[in-house]
Amino acid sequence: MFRDRGCGDIRETDIGSSLKLSGWVFRRRDHGGLIFIDLRDRSGVCQVVFSPEVSADDHEKAHALRSEYVISVSGEVRRRPEGTDNLSLPTGTVEIYVRELLVLNVSSALPYSMEEAAEAGESLRLRHRYLDLRRPEMQRNLIIRHRAAKLMRDYLDERGFLEIETPMLTKSTPEGARDYLVPSRLNPGHFYALPQSPQLFKQILMVAGLEKYFQVVKCFRDEDLRADRQPEFTQVDLEMSFVERDDVIDLIEGMMKKVFNAILDVDVAVPFERLTYQESMDRFGNDKPDMRFGLELKDMADLAAKGTFKVFLDALQAGGRVKAILGKGMAGLSRKEVDMLTAEAQSFGAKGLAWIKVKSGFESPIAKFFPEEVMKAMAERLEATDGDMMLFVADRPGVVYDVLSRLRLELGKRLDLMEKGHKFVWITDFPLLEWDDEENRFAAMHHPFTSPMDEDIEKMLSAELATPALQGSARSTIAGFRAKAYDIVLNGYEIGGGSIRIHNSKLQSKMFEILGITEEDARSKFGFLLDALQYGAPPHGGIALGLDRLIMLMVGASSIRDVVAFPKTQKAFCMMSGAPSVVETRQLRELHIKTDLPLEEKSEGPVCDGL
Secondary structure, three states: OOOOOOHHHOOHHHOOOEEEEEEEEEEEEEOOOOEEEEEEEOOEEEEEEEOOOOOHHHHHHHOOOOOOOEEEEEEEEEEOOOOOOOOOOOOOOEEEEEEEEEEEEOOOOOOOOHHHHHHOOHHHHHHOHHHHOOOHHHHHHHHHHHHHHHHHHHHHHHOOOEEOOOOOOEOOOOOOOEOOEEEOOOOOOOEEEOOOOOHHHHHHHHHOOOOEEEEEEEEEOEOOOOOOOOOEEEEEEEEEEOOOHHHHHHHHHHHHHHHHHHHHOOOOOOOOEEEEHHHHHHHHOOOOOOOOOOOOOEEOHHHHOOOOOHHHHHHHHOOOEEEEEEEOOOOOOOHHHHHHHHHHHHHOOOOOOEEEEEOOOEEOOOHHHOOHHHHHHHHHHHOOOOOOEEEEEEEOHHHHHHHHHHHHHHHHHHOOOOOOOOOEEEEEOOEOEEEEOOOOEEEEOOOOOEOEOHHHHHHHHOOOOOOOOOOHHHHHHHHOOEEOEEEEEEOOEEEEEEEEEOOOHHHHHHHHHHOOOOHHHHHHHHHHHHHHHOOOOOOEEEEEEEHHHHHHHHHOOOOHHHHOOOOOOOOOOOOOOOOOOOOOHHHHHHOOOOOOOOOOOOOOOOOOOOO
16 A cells, blocks of 8 residues: 555544555755655645654655655654644644655656746646646646536436437538548548537437437537637537427526536526527627626617717718727726727727716817717716716627627726626527628528527528529528527636527428538538438437536636646647647558658657747
């Protein structure tokens, strides 16, 4: 036996006991007569003491111990001397006087100090991820991740769900993000795709009569990355038969309540607030609103029209919007600070940022274009008082929403308006489709298997499709279709999305037709699903939760990389293993692949300087 107990599990009830511990040397303090070692394992830290009076030989050996040596010690648990307690540690009132020391392994000089690891550069920590994962903070994150996944599994198992694996090597399909492709050696010129989600397979499982499926599953998307995205990520994926939207929502709310209570001791209030997509856009400028603070967008079109400010009037004439948010307490900003705020809005895509300060009156370059009673009405609508500033953006709707939503988040952080805690909200009633100007066609807002609302089904089936592109009233009618889709949002992050699916083959074929997917392409890409829908497919729906992003929010991490054991950078590069790398020519030849790029027999991988 290497140990009787974990280092972090020793308590005052163990005083007088003889115990064996094993772990890593975290800190070493040589006080001459006594040598103190903070011994660390996954359970925590315990102070062990080497005294020449207890074991002169082991006291002598302890002089050679260095950071991250792996050791095993045996000794007596004693109460720390009065005044030396460390109340920041669960083990802070006890220590072990060592009778026997065994050095299990030594460590080379570290690339950075483990005591100051959090301040080390992230590139350096990712290159030595095996050291970074020794940090208590990182281990806590992974333990919470494990516990959350287990709680979700247990919750679903108790409700009759079956965990069923779906293929990792599957078929490339259109729509969605770019696929990761895998060449088939046995079928030259053919490729598998790594799944972006198990969408088609989980629908097939519903047709197969399994009724309740779930899976904690890896998914892959070859897309541009950011702090809350990884090229490979984990979903808690589930699907149910004979359900409506509220059945799925109720299930997930119960799951979140259980997980947050068990892990964070937080009592999440259910039901969660619900907003329609349009309400979310109008009030917050996006479909993943952070509900922990106000500063809602207010429509100013009617009031803007009562002035003579050309920027506002031109935007309205072109069918655009004029909206504003409140800069609480920002009337004291200098002109230089206002210019910096304007530059920030321009970096978000705005042509400019109009403003009016409220200072026992109104102060602004645009104040001359509005009667005072109009500016008073603006202030009343924004609930602005003396010391505040009103911030306006006028442009196309998409630009106005995007700029003000991002500006709202920046001000929420800058003004410290965000409440502590976790604020959930459901977004519902999404548009079924969105027009793609570049492709000159409709695209699915979520994915092409999402069911329209019941009241839109007949209109959808009878929709007239003009060629080569939908025009006029036909486009307007189709753009008005709404989806039985729903997203769950936490603190401004979408942590899950789902929908009730199309379970009728005729309706599914019509969806493909509207999306510009020919019958031949639909049959080629989705033939097995279309076939299955002809054989008594039940009504069904589900959701996929992003486990990585959820855990990131639960532990308060700033990046998804802090809750993934072996993450990749923003260039989809693994700093530790060097993946992706070039491969030998022989391997490519076996796969019948040629490349124009020069190949090397051995490589440490591409240069990667971005996280």
